[in-house]
Amino acid sequence: MRRTLLGLAAAAAILHAVPAAAQTARPDQARFRELYRELVETNTTLSSGSCTQAAQQIAARLKAAGYADSRITLFSVPDHPKEGGIVAVLPGSSASAKPILLLAHIDVVEAKRADWTRDPFKLVEENGYLYARGTSDDKAMAAIWADDMVRFKESGYRPKRTIKMALTCGEETTYAFNGAQWLAQNRPDLVAAEFALNEGGGGDTDGHGKLLVQQMQVGEKAVQNFRVETRNPGGHSSQPVPDNAIYELAADLGRLAAYDFPLEMSDTTRTFFARTGATRADAIGKAMVALAANPQDKAAEAIVNTDKAYHSMLRTTCVATLLEGGHANNALPQRAAANINCRIFPGHRIEEIQAKLAEVMADPKATLTAVPPVRPTAKSPPLDAKVMGPATTLAAKYFPGVPVIPSMSTGATDGIFLEAIGIPVYGVPGPWGDPDGNGVHGLNERIEVRSLMVGRDYLTDLVKAYADKV
Structure with missing residues (x-):
């Protein structure tokens, strides 16, 4: 995964603004940090980790929040027992409204301790950033989706649309078992949705604290x-x-x-x-x-x-x-x-x-x-106002003066497998990154704490905006 970077310096006049409420720690943020820490510190590399363990940990949190076993599906295949994933479902009140799907991958790129300044599987906060493998790609999004599903259930929230969440393994390694592909080919009923929200979008800064743009990924190459x-x-x-x-x-x-x-x-x-x-x-x-x-x-x-x-x-x-x-x-x-x-x-x-x-x-x-593997033909989802509209409206609240621009990724995400079975996939705005790429796929991966927390609030409201409007 990664999105295309814009000409950042040319847009430096756009200022980054963060609501005051987002700068104050809240009890729900502390709980989220714990879920996020557990996920990040669970090694999910292909060589020595276990996505299955991470999925089981998320399942335990969902069950503690009140989800019935019938609303949680843990899956893996015999040949890849450590590369499993999870699908969870929060039923909506409308029988006719199509669901939305929250997609994220929980596997991460390999990280050698000898090469890193810090332990890559120990979450460390320094100078306003959180360091560890997967802090950004893609456990930030996976943790936000899982935390949303927990909070929605605990609060008694009843959306009009059913909300589904799929956390999968295999996105980072071409020849590994891919959970999103397996679901699309073997259990399309589990992930069937009007559209899906995924990685690939997000914000870009000038590297000095100014948020320049938010992107909505609408399409990707194969x-x-x-x-x-x-x-x-x-x-x-x-x-x-x-x-x-x-x-x-x-x-x-x-x-x-x-x-x-x-x-x-x-x-x-x-x-x-x-x-x-x-x-x-x-x-x-x-x-x-x-x-x-x-x-x-x-x-x-x-x-x-x-x-x-x-x-x-x-x-x-x-x-x-x-x-x-x-x-x-x-x-x-x-x-x-x-x-x-x-x-x-x-x-x-x-x-x-x-x-x-x-x-x-x-x-x-x-x-x-x-x-091999031969991937499906890439399909561009529609530039749909009912998807772009809420994202743009909420951006005005959370990121005043920052434009939301649709973009096409020149990289790749698991969205291509869902597109192949007719589910449009959008890489949503939210957390932002710096021009140097924040160490994603490289050494000392990091995410700004403000980016994670403000992005979480934005994405939670965005999910609700989509789920409550049919």
């Missing part, structure tokens, strides 16, 4: 790896020939490097470029606005393409990421291969991109295959 391989009988290196597997692969990759997929825009990205560009006074900002108005404006495209994040938002991208070749220092190579990592613009099938790669490399002797 991730797919391909393997291109060249083969040759080889021979003794003392007698080289032009037909060389490594040279052939290099030529294929050279043609790929020179190719740029054509520009595309969705309703989301067109709105993103128009609104984000309007916040900037530089040449890129003006070009973004011009390109949103006329995607055929090649001069504007050339300027926007100088920003690698914006370039990626405008098209499918495919890039070589791994190489292998040869078998001995003194032998002509019999085989050479490369991994090509593609981030596919919504709406394009895997087979379509594979055919385009073959066309671009123009090498009938090479083999090109899709590397």
